[in-house]
Structure formats: C-alpha cells, structure tokens
Amino acid sequence: MLERTIQFxxxxxxxxxxxxxxxxxxPAIAALSADRxxxxxxxxxxxxxxxxxxxxxxEHGKVHxxxxxxxxxxxxxxTVQHICEQAVAWGADRRTAVVxxxxxxxxxxxxxxAALLYRGLPLIHIPxxxxxxxxSVLSLKQAVNLRHGKNLVGxxxxxxAVCVELTFLRTLPMREIRSGLCELVKNLLAIKPERxxxxxxxxxxxxxxxxxxxxxxxxxxxxxxxxxMRHDPYERNEGLVLxxxxxxxxxxxxxxxxxxxHGECVGFxxxxxxxxxxxxxxxxxxxxxxxxxxxxxxxxxxxxxxxxMAEMEAYWLKDNKRGYRQSQPDHIGFVLLNGLGRMNxxxxxxxxxxxxxxxxxxxxxxxxxxxAVKAHGHVD
Amino acid sequence: MLERTIQFxxxxxxxxxxxxxxxxxxPAIAALSADRxxxxxxxxxxxxxxxxxxxxxxEHGKVHxxxxxxxxxxxxxxTVQHICEQAVAWGADRRTAVVxxxxxxxxxxxxxxAALLYRGLPLIHIPxxxxxxxxSVLSLKQAVNLRHGKNLVGxxxxxxAVCVELTFLRTLPMREIRSGLCELVKNLLAIKPERxxxxxxxxxxxxxxxxxxxxxxxxxxxxxxxxxMRHDPYERNEGLVLxxxxxxxxxxxxxxxxxxxHGECVGFxxxxxxxxxxxxxxxxxxxxxxxxxxxxxxxxxxxxxxxxMAEMEAYWLKDNKRGYRQSQPDHIGFVLLNGLGRMNxxxxxxxxxxxxxxxxxxxxxxxxxxxAVKAHGHVD
Numbered sequence: 001m002l003e004r005t006i007q008f009x010x011x012x013x014x015x016x017x018x019x020x021x022x023x024x025x026x027p028a029i030a031a032l033s034a035d036r037x038x039x040x041x042x043x044x045x046x047x048x049x050x051x052x053x054x055x056x057x058x059e060h061g062k063v064h065x066x067x068x069x070x071x072x073x074x075x076x077x078x079t080v081q082h083i084c085e086q087a088v089a090w091g092a093d094r095r096t097a098v099v100x101x102x103x104x105x106x107x108x109x110x111x112x113x114a115a116l117l118y119r120g121l122p123l124i125h126i127p128x129x130x131x132x133x134x135x136s137v138l139s140l141k142q143a144v145n146l147r148h149g150k151n152l153v154g155x156x157x158x159x160x161a162v163c164v165e166l167t168f169l170r171t172l173p174m175r176e177i178r179s180g181l182c183e184l185v186k187n188l189l190a191i192k193p194e195r196x197x198x199x200x201x202x203x204x205x206x207x208x209x210x211x212x213x214x215x216x217x218x219x220x221x222x223x224x225x226x227x228x229m230r231h232d233p234y235e236r237n238e239g240l241v242l243x244x245x246x247x248x249x250x251x252x253x254x255x256x257x258x259x260x261x262h263g264e265c266v267g268f269x270x271x272x273x274x275x276x277x278x279x280x281x282x283x284x285x286x287x288x289x290x291x292x293x294x295x296x297x298x299x300x301x302x303x304x305x306x307x308x309m310a311e312m313e314a315y316w317l318k319d320n321k322r323g324y325r326q327s328q329p330d331h332i333g334f335v336l337l338n339g340l341g342r343m344n345x346x347x348x349x350x351x352x353x354x355x356x357x358x359x360x361x362x363x364x365x366x367x368x369x370x371x372a373v374k375a376h377g378h379v380d
Numbered sequence: 381m382l383e384r385t386i387q388f389x390x391x392x393x394x395x396x397x398x399x400x401x402x403x404x405x406x407p408a409i410a411a412l413s414a415d416r417x418x419x420x421x422x423x424x425x426x427x428x429x430x431x432x433x434x435x436x437x438x439e440h441g442k443v444h445x446x447x448x449x450x451x452x453x454x455x456x457x458x459t460v461q462h463i464c465e466q467a468v469a470w471g472a473d474r475r476t477a478v479v480x481x482x483x484x485x486x487x488x489x490x491x492x493x494a495a496l497l498y499r500g501l502p503l504i505h506i507p508x509x510x511x512x513x514x515x516s517v518l519s520l521k522q523a524v525n526l527r528h529g530k531n532l533v534g535x536x537x538x539x540x541a542v543c544v545e546l547t548f549l550r551t552l553p554m555r556e557i558r559s560g561l562c563e564l565v566k567n568l569l570a571i572k573p574e575r576x577x578x579x580x581x582x583x584x585x586x587x588x589x590x591x592x593x594x595x596x597x598x599x600x601x602x603x604x605x606x607x608x609m610r611h612d613p614y615e616r617n618e619g620l621v622l623x624x625x626x627x628x629x630x631x632x633x634x635x636x637x638x639x640x641x642h643g644e645c646v647g648f649x650x651x652x653x654x655x656x657x658x659x660x661x662x663x664x665x666x667x668x669x670x671x672x673x674x675x676x677x678x679x680x681x682x683x684x685x686x687x688x689m690a691e692m693e694a695y696w697l698k699d700n701k702r703g704y705r706q707s708q709p710d711h712i713g714f715v716l717l718n719g720l721g722r723m724n725x726x727x728x729x730x731x732x733x734x735x736x737x738x739x740x741x742x743x744x745x746x747x748x749x750x751x752a753v754k755a756h757g758h759v760d
Contacts (some may be wrong), residue, residue: 035706081457081526081533088528094703116533118703119521119614141499146461148468153461153496155535234499323474323498326415 002215004222006162008140009233017133017164017218019211022056022126028161032122034097035061038087040110042102043067045128049168053101053126064090070105072258075144077153083113097122097160103129103176104136104262108154111142115157123159129172130180130214131263133164134221139242140233149318150250156234164218166211174207174299179263181298184217186270187224189291190244193340195220196294205299240324240350241343243335245270248363251315255308267295268302271369272362273336276354279362282338290340304367312363313356325351332359382595384602386542388520389613397513397544397598399591402436402506408541412502414477415441418467420490422482423447425508429548433481433506444470450485452638455525457533463493477502477540483509483556484516484642488534491522495537503539509552510560510594511643513544514601519622520613529698530630536614544598546591554587554679559643561678564597566650567604569671570624573720575600576674585679620704620730621723623715625650628743631695635688647675648682651749652742653716656734659742662718670720684747692743693736705731712739 001018014028037057041050050065057063066086068079087096098121100110107125114123127133143154181203188196199220202213209217225242232239249269253262260268274291277283304312316332325333331353338344346352381398394408417437421430430445437443446466448459467476478501480490487505494503507513523534561583568576579600582593589597605622612619629649633642640648654671657663684692696712705713711733718724726732 077457077461084457084533085526085528088526088532088698093707095706096703116535118532119523119534119536143499146465146468148465152468152498153464154499155496156499318468323476326475327473 002164002219006138006222006226008158008226008229009231011140011158011233013159014161015137015164015222016162017166017215019166021163022052022165025056025161025163026059028163029057029060029124032097032124032160034095034122036092036096037061037063037099038083038090038092038096038113039063039065039099039101040083040106040113041065041067042070042106042128044069045102046171049128050101052165053099057099064092068106068109070102070109072105072145072150072253075105075109076146077112077144079109080112080116080144083109084117087113087117092117092121094118094121097124099124099126101126101128102132103127104132107132107136108142109144111157111159112144112154115142115155120157123157125159125162126168127162127164128168130169130177130217131183131261133169134180134218135183135225137162138221138225139229139235141235149315150254166214169214170211175261177207177209178298178300179261181217182263182267182295182300184221185291185294185298186244186266187221187242189270189294189340190241190337190343191224191227191341192220195223196290196340200294200297203297205297207299236324237350238343240335244337244343245273247316247319247332247334248272248312248359250319251312252302252304252308254315255311256304260302264300264302267300268304268366271295271366272359273334275362275365276334276358277336277338277344279358280336280352282336282344287337287340304363309360309363309367313360316359325349325353328353330356332356382544382599386518386602386606388538388606388609389611391520391538391613393539394541395517395544395602396542397546397595399546401543402432402545405436405541405543406439408543409437409440409504412477412504412540414475414502416472416476417441417443417479418463418470418472418476418493419443419445419479419481420463420486420493421445421447422450422486422508424449425482426551429508430481432545433479437479444472448486448489450482450489452485452525452530452633455485455489457492457524459489460492460496460524463489464497467493467497472497472501474498474501477504479504479506481506481508482512483507484512487512487516488522489524491537491539492524492534495522495535500537503537505539505542506548507542507544508548510549510557510597511563511641513549514560514598515563515605517542518601518605519609519615521615529695530634546594549594550591555641557587557589558678558680559641561597562643562647562675562680564601565671565674565678566624566646567601567622569650569674569720570621570717570723571604571607571721572600575603576670576720580674580677583674583677585677587679616704617730618723620715624717624723625653625715627696627699627712627714628652628692628739630699631692632682632684632688634695635691636684640682644680644682647680648684648746651675651746652739653714655742655745656714656738657716657718657724659738660716660732662716662724667717667720684743689740689743689747693740696739705729705733708733710736712736
C-alpha cells in the first residue's frame, strides 16, 4: 500500500494507493464530517466499481449517485451546472461532500462542481484510470473546455484525499494504460531523468502490468510532480514544465476529435517539442531519440492526417499558455527542454517562442516519421 | 473623493468613490499591467456611462465590450460561459483584465467570469447602482443562481480595485436608491447601531440625494462591512450577520419574480426576522419598531400576496445557509439579532433555528402590517 501526503505549497492532502485501498480509506472519509455524499461517476464504469464505491461511502452517510457521460465533449460548464442542479435538488447542503469516480474528465468536472457548489464542498477523488491516478489528481487545477480550447475555464481547488483502488484499474484497456504512461514519460524526461533507467526495466509494449508495477508508475509521478509543485502549487513558474508536449498535444487532441487519448496526443506533442529543441540546438540527437525510444517502448503510435494537421493550427493559436508572456506575431509559446530535466528559459520566461513555420515543419516531420515507424511494424 | 483600502483578512483592494472618480482611476488601471480589457456591461445602462468607461480604459489597451441583460433570470452559469466564449473568441489571454460595469448581478456574473477564465484574471468593479457600490463590491463572494435557489454556485474572488463614479449614480431611479439603503439599514441595525442617529438626519422618503450624501451612505457601508469582514473575509463566522434579513428576503425575491428588488426583499426579511426575535424575547418592542421606522423613512413598501407567501416556502427550505448548522426537521436557520448590533448565538452557532410555523406567522403578519401602512398612505 502506497501512503503519501501530497504537499503543494500550503495545500496538503492524503494519497492512498493499493489493492484494497478503498477498504482502508474509511478514516479519511470519516474525517470529512460530512453526512451526505454526492458521488459523481462516469456512467461507462463497470458496475462493480460503482457498487463497491457506493458501499464504502454508505457507511458514512447518505449517498446520491449522479452518473454522466464524461468525454472531452461533455467537459464544459453545462455539465457542471447540470450536476449542481441535481445535487441541490437531492438535498446537498454545506455539510455534503463531493466524490469524483472516474477518469480525468470526471475528476475535473466533479472538481469544478465541488469548488463552486456553496462556494466549496469537500472533494474526494477515486480515480479509475492510470492517467487520472498519476496525473490529474496530482494537481490543484480544475477546468473545463470552451469551444475555442481545452481547460480555458477553471479554478484551483484542493481535494481532501485521493484513493487509488488498484483493483479498479485492472480492467483498463492497454491503450488507456499507455496514455497514462505518456504523461509519466513526460514527467521523467522533463523532471526526473535519473529515474528513466529504472522505469525502462518495467516497460513492455503489450503489457499487461501487475498491481505492483502500476503502484510504482504512480509513485514515479508523485515523486516528479511534487518536486516541481512543492514550491509552485499553481503551476505558474517551474511547474509550467508539466505543460511539456501540451501545446501541440492539446491542438491534436481537439483536431482528432477523440481518436487519440490525451496521453497519446501529449506523446506526439513531446516529439514535436524535441524536434524543435534539436533545431534550436537545445537538445542532442541522443536526447531526442530517447523521447522516441520511450514512447516506442510503451507502445504508443499516433497517425496524423493532412486534414488534422491543418485543423491543429487554429487550436495552437488559442493555446492556454498564451499570455504567460507577451505574444509575438507568428510565434507560438512552447515549453522546451534544453537538456533532460531542464526547462529552457528565454529572456527569463519559461515560455520559448517558436516560429509558426517551424511548428508546422515539426508536426509534419513527426507525422511522417510516425508513418515510417508504423510501416516498419515496430509497435503494437 | 472617498479613498479607502478595503482589507478583508489577507485580501486588500483599492476603493475610490466620488464625482470624477473615473478620471482619477488611471493609476489603478495602469497597475494591472493588462494590455486588453473585457468590459462586461449591462446593456440597459445609459450610453454615456458605457462611452465614458470605454474611454477610460482605451487609454490603457484594447477594450472589448460585451453587453448582456443582467436580471436575476440571467444570473446563471450559461451567462458566465457565454461571456467566457466571447472573450476568448475576441482574443482574451492571461494578460487580459475583466471590468464589470453595472449593478450587483453584472458584478457577480463578471466576477465569476474573471475568477474562472484562465483560472483567474484581474477584476475591476465599476458599480453603477447604490446597491452594488455599497454592498456587492464590498465582498469577496461571487455567485450565480441555480433553479433551486439564489447564489448556490460561486467562488471567492478578490477584485483588484473598485471605482464608484458618482455621476453614473445620478440617473438612478429613487427605487434603486431605496434598495441600496435597505442593505445599509441592515448593516447599521446589525453592526453599527451607534451611527443610526447620524444616518437618520440624511433620510427623505422621496429623495433625491446629493453626491455628498451618496458618498456618506457608501462610507457607512464600508465602515460596517469592514468591521465584521476584517477577520472573516469569507463571511462564515461573524460575517454571517450580513445575511440578516436574507432568509425570507431571498425567498420573497424568488417568489415575486422580479417585482421587488433585492433590497426591498431584504427589508421585508428583516421585519420578519425582527418579529421572530421579539417573539423569542431577543428584541424589544422599541428595537423592532426601529426596523419599521427606518424602512419607512427611506420610503420602502412591499406588498406580499397570498400566492407569493405560499411560493416562498419552497424557497426558504433551500436557503443557502443550510448546512452551516446541522438541520432540524420543520425548522429554518435564521440570522437573528438579540439586540441592536448583536447577532444571536444558539448553541455556539450564528444560526438560530425557527419553527416553520413561526416563519409563516411572521411573513403573514408583516404582509398584513405593510398593507396597513399602504392604506394609511405613509410612504411614497
């Protein structure tokens, strides 16, 4: 059983992870002194996950289950409002706690509802994907999408506790596991390269992974994320490194309309960022190849069509890093590395400006090299 | 010119009020280092107010005007989302500031948009009603309504500065001024009774009031609100006294569907609360009569129909104070006074439970006594 206290600035919360973690979570639930719980669950979850979670909370008070579809297309304020309306109609008041059960989108939408209902109700995360367990619950950021871009509307909100019940993660398709591993690859390349050799010994393109291996993956992420967020809980300074791969990644995610997961898109975005960094003389050929090798080892492949490449342009122009630094015409703000574990600084800013033409070139080059990888049958 | 630094806990912001305040506001705008401004304005405002405000901000950067209807019926998350979508489509980024121009609803909706866009953009309030200038901008609370009740969804967000341009308040109808004065009566009865004699010398049921008198009204409010919020910025403890009159007031506001303003409803709610407090032996006959006298002196009258009384019940059951204290069946949580300037405590809580039957009786008694006032032609 992995037990950690996550400390981001002045914000702290308990993190419990393991086979049977939910059984040992009762004291954390009791500590909320809530007499009612709104359990916000992804309706696609296997029934045993909902039943077991309901059971764990029913010992402590009344539980009202709100089931919703949680795709990127539902990640908007209407869903938050819909949940709040249902919660209040059921009788939620200031003594009610909110429980998020599902992947990253469920966690963010439920997190927004918890932050806004009565100006803040206690929040518990029970993540059911590797991506949520190792990435989105290790952040204070909650957000939903606007038509013009991902995560443009949100707030910072600290959960009271996180419980990762590993038995819930056993039914995940390998593709979701790979998606989570992409963010882990990002964290290791950008923050903790010294742990890459250890990480590589665990990787198998086809999986599957044991509970123990999953627990280690999650622990790697806690290690990397707390290192940068300990002194930057709002991810505005050194924490911006967590956005590595996300400029092109978010654009692809929006352009491909659900064809690729968030992690797969970030993986593609990191390869583009590495290509750009090599062109700027910031990364060596070896360091760029390490990006490719790690993504290949976890079995990720992404194919970008010409039409998607064209559509991505509108999205990266609206990237939500805009404004961290005064904009430059025809340039896009990127998080780049100038070595493994080192974020590049340009004129004192964590955002490096990249000419749009070079972004296009990188996306094109990576789309084609991925084709080559696929043609040679390296992965999956 | 009234110049104050509003200090609520660790949160501080500048407050400027006077004839020509907007002309002297330029340094506060410049201090934001914003290069773009989203000006969110009530579309019902007189054109000169919008023109003059646009002009004041255009000196500092690009300004995008978003005009919307701001009634209680529009005070919901869809309006917030609509504003955010428009702002981003126009090009708002992290270096953009949000300016709220209008009454309390405009300030709250714009405040929510500022709090949520990019997880928080700088916020400036230019209130154009006495109610907004003296009450809603003197709070960190931002909120919108749900179907089941007012202000159930919101957050705490600190503006950077407030500018009350008194020339904008000159065109206000007397009824709006009276609405603002109702909240002021509440603040004086509940927090600063020692200033009531001074306040009464300024009152005339038919108005109008000079700029100087308006400035003094606003200063009374700053004085009262900072006294309780200095150590309770989130209005959860001693600050709960600001909710005086709001349990019945909010219910009436929802039941009367816009017929009465927020202040008029709070005035009615205070009379009900005083009636209840007298029945509990908490207030003397003189203290109750002072409520009536002050409201009569500012010229407020509210007529509640039998149907509205019936509808109010569903709303007070969903009052957003629920959960500050564990609920009791058939009782409603109230903020009551046990003397002028003294909030009643019951079992250590600021919420006093009142049997529903007594709430009904109070509402009925006050609805009838108001009828009597009207029949005798005392007001307006």
